[in-house]
Amino acid sequence: TPRHLSSDYPEIIDIFDDPDEIGMHMKKASTHSMPYEMTYEHDTLLDRPPMNQERFDHLYGHKHGEPEARRRLKKTGMRYIHPFTSCAAFKRFLVAFFPILQWLPHYSFKSNIIYDILGGITVGVMNVPQGIAYASLAGLPAVCGLYVSFLPPLVYLIFGTSRHNSISAFSVVCLMTGLAVERFTDTSNPKYNETVAFIDDPAMLPTPTEVATSLTMLVAFINLAMALLRLEFLMTYLSDQVVSAFTTAATVHVLVSQIPDALGITGMVKHDGENGYLVMNLYEIIIRIPNVNLYTCGISLFSIVFLLLGKEVVARLLARFLNFHYALPYELLLIIITTVCSYFIGFSSPPFNVKTVGSISTGLVMPTVPRFDLMPSLIGDALTITLVAYALHISLGRTFAKNHDYELDDNQELLALGFMSAVSSFFPVYPPACSLSRSVINNKIGTKTPLSNFFAAGIVLSTILFLATYLEPLPKPVLSCIVLVALYAVLLKFKDLIALWPVSKIDFSIWAVSFLATVFIDVTPGLIISMLYALFTAIAREQWPLWHLLGGVHGNLDFEEAGRYQSVSFFQEICLFRFDSPLLFMNAHRFKKCVQKALRQWEHENLILRVDKLSISMNGGPEKELEEDEIPEYTRHLVIDCSGFTFVDYMGISTLKELFLEMHNRNVLVYFAAAKAPVRDLFARSGFHEQVPKSNFYPTMRDAVAVARTRETKCAILNKKFSVDILDGLSEVTTVSM
Structure with missing residues (x-):
């Protein structure tokens, strides 16, 4: 056990019985110190006597927290x-479980109903054409797109907490659903035989709708399980950069998948399911361009021009000259025009040979139970869809909630997504999700409550009951063009790269890797690679964190990074060090190296001011960095700012022990300052204090620096040379008698 200073060196303590005398001697020491030493205008650093953590806990009644x-x-x-x-x-x-019970009893019809009706009708009118178009993207009958825009919004009305998120079809989710459907139903798919190998009876081979409904039920199970286990925090691993890049890359897949229908290309050999299939499909499209259907191309050209003129030109003119800021349903107008033309001209017959939607059942269908035997083969697809849909949903919901000052319950949103998928899976649907474009329209119109979902569902229901059969002559290239134009806003996310580059090169690389992996490999592997790379960058930042030498700021009691402020100076014989990271197995060795490097750098800075710079740097060349064995013996105090240690594992504890003993052998006193209570509790449980006394811990950096300066001042006055024995005694000093 180290000897106590008060017993072996009573004359040191006796010198400083008076607090004013402490301040006087501290000032006296500062007047004879080197130019780099920090001085204070006040006699003491604190409004209480400086003390270590053990003394502080005793005086102020520290309570041990519950594990x-x-x-x-x-x-x-x-x-x-x-x-x-x-x-x-x-x-x-x-x-809390039924959020509708919170807002519906207090619903203000006078101030809210107009906005909710207007928003619901506008979104509902848009849901009809986009739902049918996205059903085509998923390889499903058009009626599936109508049901996914009807049932999920009604369920979300009961369980959801977002006032603006529009629930129906989303292009990326439809694309991933389509890939799963093709594996089960497209005999030309490379994975078809492997996927359906468990089905012995050919009569039991699933239809596209059966695959989609089973996938929807499985997505519901995953959402509900995550909500029950409170796993919404897992979505934090899908950073904004991953979500942005992945959705943009998936949009590229959607665009390529719609080109054949938009150009009327037939006889393509699909490569869906193979790694890099997007490039292969693009090659198939290019070599078949001479065989395009010119009538189909003409319809597509008209559709794209009509939508772009309406959304980008007419909408701006109406807003500018008529002060009309509401979104007109240009998609619905296009569908009406082209359907009427197709009905009277006969686009589906020669010589036009344009593909049309075909038969659409009218009226509500009876619910059927999804096929559970398909679910084991759909787990990967369901997990990917769940992650993407929830990440986008929460990202949009938080944005709207922040802008309009209301609360969004992340876990309740998982429940809402789970219940709406579970209920709707008994009908012909594909997994529902939040639509970016229609949610933005809700926000622009100013919908006040989730009641707008009721009116949106009403518009779709009227289409299912009465109007669906009239859409049978609708040309399919029109649906493809609706999808292509709708994805225009998503492609604008390429601008994120420009904003990321000057801010964070790592975030830039996350976006780039996520995008390239998703585009050139596949959607599901791309998401996995994106998450793993983002996780790797987080680990890398923890493994190679920043560290800083600290100094005192003239005129106050703060300690800042050396070099950041002109008025920051080092203390004589006191090195202040901070490591900005938890201390874990992955960076424990680096922490030790950083401390050693910090000491060398600190001593280097001291020597520059102790001797003529010309003796160290010749002809203006770079200054020589001292090696570890060149650290002078007069180094006395190392103060480690532990505020960055949010957690310390076993290897981190071992590293701190090694560092303490190594510094002790070099005649260096180590002070641990500002360690968090859970970290100190961990030290106590691990036996850390068997080798590192508790008296070496201090509640604040000011306490540690004050005690270090007092020790330095006392020994300077006594004119005694430090030795290991004296350092042993000094290491037990907890405070100064005052």
Whole structure:
């Protein structure tokens, strides 16, 4: 056990019985110190005596916190038990579980109903053509696009907490659904035989709708399981850069998939399911361009020009000259015009030979149970769709909630997505998701509550019951063009790269890797690669974090990074060091190297001011960095700012022990300052203090620096040379008598 300074060197303590005398001697020491030493205008650094952590805890009644694992387990258990402890608690649980019970009883018809009706009707009118178009993208009958725009919004109305998110079809989800459907139904798909190998009876081979409904139910199971286990935090691994790049890359896949229908190309050999299939499909399109259907191309050209003129030109003119800012349903107008033309001209017959939508059933269908035997083969697709749909949904929902000052419950949104997928899976649907374009329209119109979903579903229901059969002559290239134009806004996310480059090269690389992997490999592997690369960059940033030498700021009691401020100076014989990261197995060795490098750099800076710079740097050349064995013996104090240690693992603890003993052998006192309470508790449980005394921990950097400066001042006055024995004694000093 180290010897105590007060017993072996009583004359040192006796010198400083008076607080004013401490300040006087600190000032006296500062007047004789080197130019780089920090001085203070005040006599003391703190409004209380400087002390170590052990003394601080004793004086102010430190309480040991409950272990984090036990606290979380108790909180999780109470979350499921508390609702059944009383009638009032159960009522609160029901209101939280059904958010509609929170806002519907207080609904203001006078101020809200007009906006909700207008938003619902506008979105509902857009849902009809886009739902049919996206059903075609997923390789499903058109009626599936109508049902996915009818049932999910009604369920979300009951369970959802976002006022602006529009629930129906989303292009990227439809693309991924289409890839799953093709594996089960397209005999030319390379993975077809492998996928359906478990089905012995050919009569049991699934239809595209059966695959889609089974996939929807599986997505519901995953959403509900994540909500029950409170796993919404997993979405944090889908950073904004990953989501932006992935959706943009998936949009490229969608664009390529729509080109054949837009140009009337037939006889293509599809390569869906193979890695790099997008490039192969693009090659198939290029070599078949001489065989395009000119009538189909003409319809597509008219459709694209009509939509772009309406959205980009007419809408701006109406807003400028008539102050009309509402979104007109140009897609619906296009469908009406082309359907009428197709009906009277006969686009589907020679010589036109333009593909049309064909038969659409009218009226509500009876619910059927999804095929559970297909689900094991769809787990990968369902996981990918769940992650993408939830990430986009939460990203949009948080944006709207922040702009309009209301709360969005992430876990409740998982429940809402799960329930709406589960209910709708008994009908001909594909997995529903949040639509970017229609949610933006909701926001622009100013919808006030989720009640707008009711009116949107009403528009789609009227189409299912009465109008669907009139859409049978609709040309398919019109649907492809609706998809192509709708994705225009998504492609604008390429601008994110320009914004990311000057801010963060790592985030830029995440976007680029995510985009390239998704485009040139496949959608699902691209998402996996994107997440793994983003996780790798996070680990890399933890493994190679920043570290800083700190100095005192003249005129106040702060400690800042050396070189950041002109008025920051080093203390004589006191090195201040900070490591901006948790101390884990991946960076523990680097931490030790950084401390050694910091000491060398600190001593280097000291020597530059102790001797003529010309003796170190010849002819203006670079200054020589001191090697580890060149550190002078007069280095006395190393203060480690532990505020960056949010967590320390076993290897980190071992590294701190090694560092402490190594510094002790070099006549260097080590001070640990500002360590967080959970980290200190971890040290206590691990036996860390068997080798590193508690007295070496300090509640703040000011305490540690004050004690270090006091020790330096006392020994300077006594004119005694430091030795290991004296350092042993000094290491136990907890405070100064005042």
